[in-house]
Amino acid sequence: MVRLSTPLLAALGLVTGTAYGALDVNLDDPASIKSAAALVAEDLLTFYHGDEPGNVPGILPGPPPDGDYYWWQGGALWGTMLDYRHHTGDKSYDKTVSQALLWQVGPNEDFMPPNWTASMGNDDQAFWGLSAMLATEVGYTDPPTDQPQWLALAQAVFNEQTHEDRRVPSGRCKWGLRWQVYPSNNGYNYINTIANACYFNIGARLARYTDNSTYADLANKTWNIISDLGYISDKWDVYDGAHLPDCTDINKAQFSYNAAMLLQGAAFLYNYTDGSQIWKDRIDNLVDRMIEIFFPNNIAYEPSCEGTKCNADMESFKGYTHRWMGSTMQLAPHTREKIYPVLKASAQAAVKQCTGGDNGRFCGFHWTTGVFDNKVGAGQQMNVLGALISLLSPDATPPLTNSTGGTSLGDVNAGSDDPLVPTFAPITGGDKAGAGILTAILIAGSLSAFAWMSLD
Template identity: 80%
Template sequence: MVRVPNKPLLAALALAVDGVYGALVADLDDPASIKQAAAQVAEDLLSFYRGDEPGWVPGILPGPPPDGDYYWWQGGALWGTMLDYRHHTGDNTYDPIVLQAMIHQVGPNEDFMPPNWTASMGNDDQGFWGMSAMLATEVGFTDPGDDEPQWLALAQAVFNEQTHEDRRVASGRCEWGLRWQVYPSNTGYNYINTIANACYFNIAARLARYTDNQTYADYAVRTWDLVKDLGYISDDWDVYDGAHLPYCNDTNRAQFSYNAAMLLQGAAYLYNYTNGAEEWKVRIDGLIDRMIEVFFPGGVAYEPSCEGAKCNTDMKSFKGYMHRWMGNTMQLVPHTREKIYPVLKTSVANAVKQCSGGPNGRFCGFHWTTGVFDGEIGAGQQMNVLGALLSLLAPDSAPPLTNATGGTSRGDVNAGSDEPVLPTFATVTVADRAGAGILTALLIAGSLSAFAWMSID
């Protein structure tokens, strides 16, 4: 059964009154038609968002499970998609929603570490929000008020905190690797994965270009070298998922499109920053060739490590990021357009063809290779098709700004929390023990009373 969120249902009822139904249609040779289709997909995408309604939390999609399908990081990914939508189409309809959403999730230290999500925080989760703040900086999105955190400073805060030794491996073969999870109590703390390090690499590369600061570039290069030396990028340009401590030699060879695409985009920023350095050209060309082979069989986007079996909710959003970041690569590295654009166009054609489901007859599924709607809708599926459409507009859109080419966002090189990642506790005194004993006695008495009451029946 197709799961129908409240907003699409209401939209469908409104459409039924007008008698307007129909699959998504786009002439991929006409930018105006692409923009019109993108507007429809964006509208349907935001039908999954409830944060602008009373009683819901701004910034996040409903979740995490069991309260909804989505984890915190996908909110950051959503706003990155919508910022690209605004930039490539010129439609600023959703500016108030995007601004409210991103600011609401900043957290008290202005670093995208809100208390509600800190306990389950991954470095990649924080990284996705940091990349969206960086994108807001680069596309000239509305600057927050003077009393609010600024986009550039937020990206710098994420970079600074993830550079800190508390987030990294201290020694051994995996030395300086960024851990998947922030806290030792989280499953995955001993996993040094590509996506966390790729997020950091991506932000560092973009900060280097935006601020013209070589220090950021040096950290980006160090991260690339680490990922390559650990074998997460093979000699054939396959990009693997990661490996565990202590030796990082049990490589998980699953290949997900967003890992390769995030590295590709970061490399494109460094290519642009270095005025076309040959080493970055070689890396970009190698990644593109292999990505087309692995992730575009027959020219249509496919997620090989899960699509033949079952992809989870997170994985169902990866295709859209890949398309968007390959589109951005064409902006920054013009020679790649000849190779990338035809593949993306074929992929987008199939993506649009299967957008014929849901309550209004134009919602999109996840499987594109069949060209037929697969019966399940979701925010990830909509983000995928929106990102795909936008990728065809990217080459002719304005390139990302820098602070020398019109960027207005204010930065702070010292942004981020100066508190240690691992919590510290005050010394326990005799009075503390006495108070704890009294409290424990009261809790036990209360529990016994409750158990007695439940046993009466």
């Protein structure tokens, strides 16, 4: 990828102010916001090396111990860059974004590349599907006809996650979507909010885009499961999840992206249903509680980890929350009066601490302190980029549908029907002969994979 230098960005009219030093932006001026966002995006992609010889396109360095990032954060990165492109008009990263997304689709065109089996969560797959869905909605350049298409990729993820193999078959948690895809993965018996919320969100968006009520029905069913299990409290707290067999040991940690994923999905269904009162009430209650829990003094904060230790995953949640609250203002305009002032104050705090790195404008994580915390990363940059572009959302073009200019081709039967646990032919005496040698090889290969496998 050719990265544009700051002087060249300035020549293109995408940057104002100084080339080096603290990030300078006037949040009352859309042009200034776009200029600052261009700088943050440029710095964000310094953490991406997948377009360099010998590296894998699409992913950020990792997983641990080889780098800080799991596979899903690559999908989150490209969703952030698609939103950046949509809100600013900057198409200079298109080649990189397209290559990244298409490289990770996997052999069944469903964002299930075999290399990531040992840590494949339904939420991980969904984050790539969410980026494909966003590409569909913003009218992003369609892939060549011999490549999988954005809408079909989102449908593939949704279809596979609808399959009974991914679901709890019976009991109090029946039809809940498991956290992990494969039975061998730690966390397979954890029924968490984010996996179900991602499915709900994609379903809501497919319903609106295709005008197919089946997607809406499945999304609504998922909301009811999350609510009935107590993952959304009477006060509209959104908890993390619980374990089988009965999902009663609720982990009451609250992370902003859980609530924000539900909020954005509710906004899509509110828009799809022409302002249904039930979805309006859910939106309004979530917004009120999210501001109270995640925006103390109107500044984004992660209460379940920020006072102690947030990992690299958690260090990226603020940006998604800003972006999804921003799109909520588009789809449910009555929320703008309440949401916008909070996002603006939060973005101001975010920008204020972008004073790090060699260029003096890299961003940290702790926005409430007002000072740079001496730790940089892709998550921190995505956070501030999300905060900036969320302020442009109310006046941006709303998400497209297939009747309002969307061009991406879909496939209602997309996805694989292959069993999650493959079946094998009976073992013969000849097969056993080489088993001892192969076992040693397989164990050596497996240890490195399971060392960084998702922890429950």
